[in-house]
Amino acid sequence: MADSPLDSDLIIIGGGPAGCAAARMAAGVGMRTILVEPDRLCRNLYRIPALNNVLGGHTNGTDLADAIVAELKGTALCHLELGRRVTEIRADDGNVTVTIDTGARLVAPYAVVATGVGPVQPHDVTWITAPGLLTLPPLWEVKADDIQGRTLLVLGGDRPIGTFLRAHPTTDARLFVVYPAADAYKIDEIRDDPRVVLSLVKHLTLKAAGGALVSADAVGQDGTCRTITADTACLSIGNAPTAPPGDLTRGPDGYCPPAGQHPRVIVAGDLRSARFQRIMTALGSGSEAALHAYYATRDVPTKG
Missing domain, CATH: 3.50.50.60 (FAD/NAD(P)-binding domain)
Structure with missing residues (x-):
């Protein structure tokens, strides 16, 4: 299949809390996004029966997931590719190319990778x-x-x-x-x-x-x-990172720390490290990742 035209500013891989937060933040600053998720949005969040560490008064995963999904589906600047799995991610000096399981290639200046983790067996x-x-x-x-x-x-x-x-x-x-x-x-x-x-x-x-x-x-x-x-x-023995194949730098533990990644690939959420696997940190890192891409497209320094 042919590549997608360059009509998106950001590709987001993963539709959990971090990916959804990235898409919502990107829309808030006027960025057009494509979000790729092989299942339903916030799939794992729906399976969490009790919460005690999130803001907003949500006491279970279902209520929080419903609120996140409603926010995202009301975001006109985000195009959802649900039921699609990423088979490869490649980055060069100008763009990121994301291949999905239909053979289609999505192209944008930046990508946020927020594929999270899966249970260890x-x-x-x-x-x-x-x-x-x-x-x-x-x-x-x-x-x-x-x-x-x-x-x-x-x-x-x-x-x-x-x-x-x-x-x-x-x-x-x-x-x-x-x-x-x-x-x-x-x-x-x-x-x-x-x-x-x-x-x-x-x-x-x-x-x-x-x-x-x-x-x-x-x-x-x-x-x-x-x-x-x-x-x-x-x-209940923990989780392992589920990074897609391609241009991602992995540490010895399989996680993909933000430092050392290609400048056009931004890692967010649980995929970053085993140390910060919490819903609130995922939401924050997803929002930060979108802002990183926003400032980078405008050559605005993010330090200093």
């Missing part, structure tokens, strides 16, 4: 041994009604556990959380919840126990081994 970490390429759902995809009165084996101690428990204060599910030493600082907020059993492990070998049950052999920090049995299992 057992085969991605060294402290878990699992059969083959076993995949498990992250905790935030589990429905509380499906685990009422059951025992849930949670792999990892990442913070979505606290979010899940706050969102479902009446669930009587039992969460057996096995976590490595690297997650020890994350579990303080759930330590005193009576529905949680915490187990610090050096290694976990996950195996099926027959039927719907799962079992795992856990090796503790002192070398002792115990077998854990649960009704089902899910993940």
